[in-house]
Amino acid sequence: MTRFLALAAALLFAPLNAFADDSVTDFKLDNGMEVVVIEDHRAPVAVHMAWYRSGSADETPGVSGVAHFLEHLLFKGTDTLEPGEFSATVARNGGNDNAFTSYDYTAYYQRVAADRLELMMKMESDRMVNLRLDEGDIETERNVILEERNQRVDNNPSALFREQKGAVQYLNHRYGVPIIGWRHEMESLSLDDALSYYGTYYSPNNAILIVAGDVTPDEVKTLAEKYYGVIPANPDLPERIRAIEPPQTAERRMIFRDPRVAQPWVNRSYLAPARDSGAQEKAAALVLLSEILGGGQTSLLNERLQFDKQMVVYAGAGYGAGALDDTTFDLYVVPKPGVSLQEAEDAMDAVIAEFLENGVDEEQLARIKMQLKASQIYARDDVESIANRYGRALTQGLTVADVQAWPDVLQAVTVDDIMAAARDLFNRDRSVTGWLMADAAQPVEVSQ
Amino acid sequence: MIRLVITLWATLIALPAMAEIEIKQVTSPGGINAWLVEDHTIPFTALELRFRGGGSLDAPGKRGATNLMVGLLEEGAADMDARAFAKRSEELAASFGYGSSDDAVSVSAKFLTENRDQAIAHLRASLIEPRFDADAVERVRAQVLSGLRQDVTDPQSIASRAFDKLVFGTHPYGASQDGTIDSVTALTRDDIVAAHHGALARDRLYVGAVGDITAEQLGKLLDTLLLDLPETGAPMPPAADPVFPGGTHVTDFDTPQSVVVFGQPGVDMTDPDFFPAYVLNQILGGGSFESRLMQEVREKRGLTYGIYTYLADRDLADFWAGSVASGNESVAEAIKVIRAEWQRARDGVTEAELNDAKTYMTGAYPLRFDGNGPIANILVSMQMMGLTPDYVSNRNAMIEAVTMADITRVAQRLLDPAQLTFVVVGKPQGLGPT
Numbered sequence: 001m002t003r004f005l006a007l008a009a010a011l012l013f014a015p016l017n018a019f020a021d022d023s024v025t026d027f028k029l030d031n032g033m034e035v036v037v038i039e040d041h042r043a044p045v046a047v048h049m050a051w052y053r054s055g056s057a058d059e060t061p062g063v064s065g066v067a068h069f070l071e072h073l074l075f076k077g078t079d080t081l082e083p084g085e086f087s088a089t090v091a092r093n094g095g096n097d098n099a100f101t102s103y104d105y106t107a108y109y110q111r112v113a114a115d116r117l118e119l120m121m122k123m124e125s126d127r128m129v130n131l132r133l134d135e136g137d138i139e140t141e142r143n144v145i146l147e148e149r150n151q152r153v154d155n156n157p158s159a160l161f162r163e164q165k166g167a168v169q170y171l172n173h174r175y176g177v178p179i180i181g182w183r184h185e186m187e188s189l190s191l192d193d194a195l196s197y198y199g200t201y202y203s204p205n206n207a208i209l210i211v212a213g214d215v216t217p218d219e220v221k222t223l224a225e226k227y228y229g230v231i232p233a234n235p236d237l238p239e240r241i242r243a244i245e246p247p248q249t250a251e252r253r254m255i256f257r258d259p260r261v262a263q264p265w266v267n268r269s270y271l272a273p274a275r276d277s278g279a280q281e282k283a284a285a286l287v288l289l290s291e292i293l294g295g296g297q298t299s300l301l302n303e304r305l306q307f308d309k310q311m312v313v314y315a316g317a318g319y320g321a322g323a324l325d326d327t328t329f330d331l332y333v334v335p336k337p338g339v340s341l342q343e344a345e346d347a348m349d350a351v352i353a354e355f356l357e358n359g360v361d362e363e364q365l366a367r368i369k370m371q372l373k374a375s376q377i378y379a380r381d382d383v384e385s386i387a388n389r390y391g392r393a394l395t396q397g398l399t400v401a402d403v404q405a406w407p408d409v410l411q412a413v414t415v416d417d418i419m420a421a422a423r424d425l426f427n428r429d430r431s432v433t434g435w436l437m438a439d440a441a442q443p444v445e446v447s448q
Numbered sequence: 449m450i451r452l453v454i455t456l457w458a459t460l461i462a463l464p465a466m467a468e469i470e471i472k473q474v475t476s477p478g479g480i481n482a483w484l485v486e487d488h489t490i491p492f493t494a495l496e497l498r499f500r501g502g503g504s505l506d507a508p509g510k511r512g513a514t515n516l517m518v519g520l521l522e523e524g525a526a527d528m529d530a531r532a533f534a535k536r537s538e539e540l541a542a543s544f545g546y547g548s549s550d551d552a553v554s555v556s557a558k559f560l561t562e563n564r565d566q567a568i569a570h571l572r573a574s575l576i577e578p579r580f581d582a583d584a585v586e587r588v589r590a591q592v593l594s595g596l597r598q599d600v601t602d603p604q605s606i607a608s609r610a611f612d613k614l615v616f617g618t619h620p621y622g623a624s625q626d627g628t629i630d631s632v633t634a635l636t637r638d639d640i641v642a643a644h645h646g647a648l649a650r651d652r653l654y655v656g657a658v659g660d661i662t663a664e665q666l667g668k669l670l671d672t673l674l675l676d677l678p679e680t681g682a683p684m685p686p687a688a689d690p691v692f693p694g695g696t697h698v699t700d701f702d703t704p705q706s707v708v709v710f711g712q713p714g715v716d717m718t719d720p721d722f723f724p725a726y727v728l729n730q731i732l733g734g735g736s737f738e739s740r741l742m743q744e745v746r747e748k749r750g751l752t753y754g755i756y757t758y759l760a761d762r763d764l765a766d767f768w769a770g771s772v773a774s775g776n777e778s779v780a781e782a783i784k785v786i787r788a789e790w791q792r793a794r795d796g797v798t799e800a801e802l803n804d805a806k807t808y809m810t811g812a813y814p815l816r817f818d819g820n821g822p823i824a825n826i827l828v829s830m831q832m833m834g835l836t837p838d839y840v841s842n843r844n845a846m847i848e849a850v851t852m853a854d855i856t857r858v859a860q861r862l863l864d865p866a867q868l869t870f871v872v873v874g875k876p877q878g879l880g881p882t
Binding site: 042043044045075084087088091092093094095096111112113139140141142143144145146147148150151154155259260261262263296297298303306307310313314334336337367368370371373374375377378380381382383 | 821
């Protein structure tokens, strides 16, 4: 969920690690705020970001969407800034700004000429603790987030399907509640709800400052101490303990029907561990497994279902390696007309069974590892994506060292690691299968 | 034999708040022109190719042929079938993107320095020797048809298509370059081969390259990659004659939020009033939070998540368009506010609005030049617009030169509430179909 839509898509793809380590410097301020500086001196541009270790999964039950709502409200006034003045000031300095909320984090950023960095720090540190809201802000902005929900979710049956499926996936963990919130709870979000979340989580000891671009660690440190370093730590910051999932012992299935669905598909998800600090090996094996099964045209699901059997339009796999708590490993199949969802699902399961029987194609694994290596080089072209990578990692329980070790951890994954991870993972008792389809039992024929 | 291998002009460009970038104009030994920015920091090159024409070159009755053809370029070439081609791409760790739009076929390539020659040989095969195998055609056709079926029930697609049809009629711009379910179903391999010969020709080619490559290396590379393309392609279609009837046109569709596309006549980039109009658009609805429409429709009234307008400077038509989405119960009010703002903008803007827009636009411009990929894109777009390299250093001065009088004159000349036409898809309340 971003404050507005322009840059949202870029965040869906978590590129793999990248930068020569000497371009990254990290340190901590006395009040506990972490700072990461990523140098790229090719253009005199800086990206300034404040990340908070709190997202929608840290909300209190009953106020779903408040983390994202507060993100919008942070663009209202402070003691020294009028409502809207923050973005207006960024714009008057030729910069762009935005913000985004996810399950595990909320982040604010500006892209500006590097010589405007100090002004950004001054304003961002100000709204960390000096926000001023009134009832008028609440009502109008609540309508904006309801329209955002309309646009992202309610107008899109695939998004509604994903939302319902998430709720089926997580019985107890807040990953089962949409980031943007359930509509009925969003409608009654109040000023107190927003301020309560703000007071609990917005403090320097719960934040990470990331500055990337044409900057030096020394100048960032001097400015960070001046603006962020003077904010006292919040001694009452709660420990980040969330309700965790109970063991899943029964397969779950769901069907989502909507007359707007023109292309039905199947999504199967399995609960899976995410990257853990100092122990990323299992997650690395799952990343490679998802590439092998559904990473592209040469992946096993596409080889078998798109090319050999010609049953699907597309097949894929996805694994959310970055998450604070347990995540999911997903399989997708999009059948061709005339192929039922049951047939598509059965064919998908046959491919998984075949894989568990026959194992990994070593040549394919070598190609995937070569691409992962190359992606480190290409990623250096986009310092903002590198900044995002550190921001996500550090709000999801990882360290700078974990981020920097990750490419080597990926390269070190063996065939045995992948097979062990696959055998652990593919247990139907720990899965959710969702069908997205039109109203009728079979996809409707639509003509223009 | 002594021969001039590369002809080369270099323009040093000083951007405000930005390191100098040096755009070199390169002509390969075989006569292919390109713009190059050398930067040896990262060992890869971003190469951007554009072929003018794109989907608008589709022959009558063959709508979607160019789009399907482009989708097949990476599905088998030379001695490789689709799977062999994909495996080779993975081995090289090169990234090739192929796309088609109303105005151009685009090829976006990134390749490592360490295996540049092999990567270029591979890219060459896809451009010069695509196979269009029968099984690949059917597979990709099924993917295109799947997308077209989804468009039929997607309010955003329904709105764009309804707007294009209303405004551009039977001109190629009046129908999606993806084609229709019927037209794509009927396309034959011969149609696809014809689309390939028509669209990928050297007489409509533009090249931008940025990264770890010298002018001489680029020249050789371009000859290898492109010299075997046909010299000429299909004739360009005529310019469109857009018609904006005004009013609000509703397409009934059962969804909670109405999607709105609106527009009126625009202005060509060569028109002396273009820059004032560009600044005026920024103030009216240019996508930032400070625009009048964002302030009035979102910030003050909470009627939408986002609203923006843009000057569409397309090859075959100019228009001024925008987009908004609002709940069925509030969309009528959103449209009322937009109409009122359109009218109000005819009176001009305040000095503060003009100054703020200028500082934003001039400050944000250099921030676009922040990586090999983005710069390669800019280089090729500039060539397609007929600009010279010094545009990069002059552009901000043209923004700065816009006066209050310019804005008022242009607002009076161009903003036309009577022609401002709205297309709405949804179940809007208080808006009857017209």
